Amino acid sequence: MKRLLLLLFFVVMFVTLSDRSVYADENLTIDGLENFNNKEFPIKTDLSKINFTEGLTLYDFEGDEFNLSNLLVDYSKVNINKHGTYNIDYYFLDSDNNKHVLETINIKMIDSIAPQASVKEILLNLNQQVDLKNYISVSDDSGLPVNVEYITNVDVTKVGFYFVNYIVSDAGGNYTTVKTKVIVSNYVEIDHEAPTFSHIREEITISQGHDETKALEIYKSGVQAYDGEVEITDQIEVVTNNVDRFNVGFYIITYYVSDAAGNVSVANTKVIVVDDDVDYPVIIGPHQVDITINTTPNFRNFVTAMDEICGDLTDEITFQNNVDLNNFGEYYITYQVEDYSGNQAEKSIRVVVKDNVKPTITVPNTLQVNIGSDLDLKTHIKVTDNYDQEIDYIYDASKLNLTTVGTYVITVQAIDQAGNIENEMFFVNVYDDSRPDVLYEDPIILGSLVAAGVSLVVILVSSIFSKSRRRRYR
Ligand SMILES: [Ca+2]
Ligand SMILES: [Ca+2]
Ligand SMILES: [Ca+2]
């Protein structure tokens, strides 16, 4: 029964309203809108909490008051964040839910709070191209972007102090100005930070007698150095003069490293010299050496010595020498060397003292002999030897004909007792002093004259060429 009554009530209401709405569509008037037209609201105002019908009166065509609750307000075109003037519509809905706008008025959203802006001192490198707008921080109560303009006297092409003045404005025309200094410089960051060591080994062990270069490598392998992020391990210097590599003990070494700006760092670490070398050195040399009799070689020069730990031990080599340098024979030299841990090496070399030097034959270049003369060739040939007091030689003069003008070759061969052979040759030129012109038929003399002439021509030609070439390229 109650439900039926409620339904009846709604039907009655609907019929009544629809009649009156259609009826009112062209005839309703609103009174009091001037209170809202051009009304200003601060931005961010929640318009849903504003009663836009407060104080209004709605009349029908007959001038009777009409129920105000039928009057609706559309303010959906208003951006409450943005300063500006916006339309709002007063309307009602007919029975078909069609919107009927009765009046449109303006309201204004007012941004009255200036933006906030801050800027720090600006450091620029010479010729650095920048947008100065990127250096300022801004915000506005509207939450909307603001307008940034600036005035500046900055010239990035010249080192100097400048100013920039920013003007930051919002849509409401509120503005803030901020000013800052601009420094244009040949800015080079000065390095005040000393380098740092890392991975320093607490102690480093080296073997007694360790080679200096190798020991240094070991010391350096015990540390790294950085300047900031940059590794500068290869710049480390090691001061080792406290270390006695030849004596077992504890020592301190000092690492130094400096960066490019000259900041220095120093660190120490312990070095322990131990006697732990068990490997023998090696003596390197030939199996046999031939020595010329009556000479005095340096037997040291025949061998070198190396040790895995101690490096080059050549200077430490000792040897026994019973070689008789004045007598032919076969001898042995025994070389010995010891590393700093007492590991010994020995090597014997056979030394043969012998005559291994050829005789020396001294002859003239060319003998000039008048036709028909006697000639004792032996008086022109001298043969000596490093060892033999007397030495045999043979010569071949079989082609020589002293009765015929011409040039003849004489060959000489000498052999010492040890069997070393030397060969030599010279010319005998048989001339006829009653016919000096014949001299020029001598093929050797003629040949050398031609050769001299050719080389003269070559010199002349090449000097002409080099002159003309120089001129051309100058
Ligand atoms: Ca503002
Ligand atoms: Ca540094
Ligand atoms: Ca050794």
Ligand SMILES: [Ca+2]
């Ligand atoms: Ca000889």
